[in-house]
Amino acid sequence: MSSARKVYVTRLVPQTGIDILKPECDLSFWESDEAIPQDELLKNVKGIDGLFCMLTDNINKDVIDAAGPNLKVIATMSVGYEHIDLVECKKRGIVVANTPNVSTDSVAELTVSLLLLTSRRLLEGVRAVKNGEWGLWKPMWLLGTELTQRTVGILGLGRIGYGVARRLRPFGVRKIIYHDVVCVSYASDIGADFVSFDELVKQSDFICICCNLTAQTRHKFNKDAFKMMKKSAILINSGRGGVVNHDDLHEALVNGEITAAGIDVTEPEPLPASHPLVSIPNCIVLPHMGSNTWESRNSMSSTAAKNILAVFHKEKPMGEVN
Numbered sequence: 001m002s003s004a005r006k007v008y009v010t011r012l013v014p015q016t017g018i019d020i021l022k023p024e025c026d027l028s029f030w031e032s033d034e035a036i037p038q039d040e041l042l043k044n045v046k047g048i049d050g051l052f053c054m055l056t057d058n059i060n061k062d063v064i065d066a067a068g069p070n071l072k073v074i075a076t077m078s079v080g081y082e083h084i085d086l087v088e089c090k091k092r093g094i095v096v097a098n099t100p101n102v103s104t105d106s107v108a109e110l111t112v113s114l115l116l117l118t119s120r121r122l123l124e125g126v127r128a129v130k131n132g133e134w135g136l137w138k139p140m141w142l143l144g145t146e147l148t149q150r151t152v153g154i155l156g157l158g159r160i161g162y163g164v165a166r167r168l169r170p171f172g173v174r175k176i177i178y179h180d181v182v183c184v185s186y187a188s189d190i191g192a193d194f195v196s197f198d199e200l201v202k203q204s205d206f207i208c209i210c211c212n213l214t215a216q217t218r219h220k221f222n223k224d225a226f227k228m229m230k231k232s233a234i235l236i237n238s239g240r241g242g243v244v245n246h247d248d249l250h251e252a253l254v255n256g257e258i259t260a261a262g263i264d265v266t267e268p269e270p271l272p273a274s275h276p277l278v279s280i281p282n283c284i285v286l287p288h289m290g291s292n293t294w295e296s297r298n299s300m301s302s303t304a305a306k307n308i309l310a311v312f313h314k315e316k317p318m319g320e321v322n
């Protein structure tokens with residue numbers, strides 16, 4: 001009888017992680033690129049020692065109960081871990097680990113791309129060409145906004161927020177301000193000043209949401225926040241959809257309270273194609289693509305795998321969150 005630890009992987013994931021786990025573990029998978037239904041998850045976790053999961057999996061008390069007392073580690077192949085019941089894990093001594101660092105560059109690059117895509121109205125240009133609406137050069141057509149001499153506000157100056165700020169500096173922005181739960185020491189490296197949330201929304205020409213979703217950040221961008229923002233402001237969200245109240249965002253965009261938004265994360269996900277934000281020209285909605293690079297996904301898979309083995313070997317995983 002094999003004494004290998006049982007690990008369940010809730011999706012087809014890059015081979016990098018599998019190669020790490022295979023020699024030591026008894027692996028089973030949800031053999032699909034699509035999310036595992038909750039009833040299948042409940043069935044398949046029985047008796048496992050480790051769970052390798054995704055940000056789309058709802059790892060609640062029922063799943064932890066179904067897994068049973070052998071479960072020692074839940075490794076999510078994501079930075080975000082709001083889908084895991086941390087309180088329940090703590091009660092039972094289950095280690096929860098995420099994949100910090102390895103998607104910092106990909107998400108920061110995506111955030112800057114989305115900002116430029118939105119501020120320069122590039123998709124409207126692409127659409128106009130496709131629709132045969134490109135006439136002779138016009139001085140007043142599809143005008144956007146430059147980053148030069150503007151104030152950029154960042155909500156959440158963690159690794160990704162810092163990566164965004166660092167990438168935006170060379171564009172000649174005038175000022176970078178940020179708001180977070182604490183002042184961070186490395187903010188001075190990029191000349192970023194800590195401000196209150198209200199000052200962040202009032203002063204910024206561009207706001208990048210780079211924080212995670214917590215009780216404190218849920219719907220932080222709501223009617224009140226949009227009313228405080230500049231009419232010319234552009235909002236970018238690559239953190240979590242739940243930080244923004246989407247009905248209020250739609251109203252702010254339609255009523256001209258802010259100029260435009262680019263969002264890579266939404267609430268819910270997927271955002272239905274019929275959602276009003278999808279069809280207005282001043283909102284770009286991407287399908288949560290922040291870490292969609294070969295580099296990040298390979299590293300996310302190997303990091304999640306190493307986190308599992310670390311716990312089995314009684315070592316500290318790289319991304320322990322509880």
Ligand SMILES: O=C(O)C(=O)CO
Pocket residue numbers: 055077078079080081103288289290291292
């Ligand atoms: O890692 C995460 O938390 C993601 O959102 C994937 O990009």
